[in-house]
Amino acid sequence: MSKIELIETIILDIPTIRGHVLSMATMRIQTAVLVQIKFSDGSVGIGEGTTIGGLSYGPESPEGIRSAIDTYIAPVLHGRCGNDVNGAIQCIDKSVKGNRIAKSAVECALWDALGKRLAVPVAQLFGGSVTSEMPVAWTLASGNSDTDIAEAQKMIAMRRHNIFKLKIGKRSVREDVAHVGRIKKAIGDEGSIRVDINQAWSLADARWGLKGLQDVGCELVEQPVQARDRMAMAELTSSYEIAVMADEALNGPEDALAVATDKAADVLAVKVAQSGGLKRASEVLAIGQAAGFGLYGGTMLETGLGTAAALQLFSTIETFRWGTELFGPLLLTADILAEPIVYQDFCVKLPVGPGIAAGLDPDKVAFYRRDRERTSIVI
Secondary structure, eight states, rough: BBBBBEEEEEEEEEEEEEEEESSSOEEEEEEEEEEEEEEETTTTEEEEOOOOSSGSSEEEEESHHHHIIIIIIIHTTTTTBBHHHHHHHHHHHHHSSSHHHHHHHHHHHHHHHHHHHHBBBBHHHTTOOOOOOEBBBBEHHHHHHHHHHHHHHHHHHHTTTEEEEOOOOOSSSSHHHHHHHHHHHHHHHEEEEEEEOOOOOOHHHHHHHHHHHHHTOEEEEEEOTTTOOHHHHHHHHHOOOEEEEEEETOOOHHHHHHHHHHTTOOOEEEOOOOOOOTHHHHHEEEEEEHOOOEEEOOOOOOHHHHHHHHHHHHTEEEOOTTTTTOOHHHHHHOOOOOOOOOOEETTEEEOOBBBTTTOOOOHHHHHHHHSSSOOOOOO
């Protein structure tokens, strides 16, 4: 039996290629918490916990994620059988409330190690992959129409992305709709345009906004109002032809069931970390499929490590009608994987290999880690 012997965490700070403008913050650095679990048989698993914009986005910060793992999760897992991932998940849930991103990072490392020991990809542990590539969106988030148009046209010419999500919500509704309209007019039928408001609108703003966005050719609007206001989301979903997607409203299968019950979206943005891990994300996906929702593979702007883990799970789903946005590694100035994930022909490719099929570049990890004097994680 392979037992859990040691759980280590480090924090990485990696600059972004440009300012990533959200309604609540502007990101110029992405911070990721890496987890390494060592087992008694010598096997090792790695995982990642990443949030967006620190505490301005949600209740978990990178520092809090690391503290939750080091102080509360690692002690209860020490000595447990490494193959019993479901048992570990139950143990963590009994000992730690909330902290979904921290739980997800540890769980990812457990699945990664199990796949490596069995010499199979993590996708096989969830029934097997049915696709090796998925459409991938790119977020236009400079806040400047001309800059965003040039960026979108470049991505189309490179055949890297033809699905674009615009981050809006900082300006007035009228200004935001005009901004989206200019970009859609410039791109035309060469690309799909969606928007993400990150909860910034009131219901009154959203009524005007969705009508305006629909009129300028936008296809989907993500989380226009507060996550807790499912009644408003249900009204917007039933009132317009434009698709409404739930994101921040989804924190695991219980939320997915509530959104389905209230008919508070057309589409679910499924994020592994926000769901609480690969297992809980698989449950969100199952609820979404059973309830007839469109599915979208979301991201917390993870590095290649967390992106690879998400790809393993998402590859087991036959149809992501709205594609994915697993572009996180491309937003960073450096890729921490020894073999970066491949993006081409408007798709992201499933990496091949055991576990999550991702190995770290030790030099990059050492350079970007916050406490550079320590170098224990070297995979």
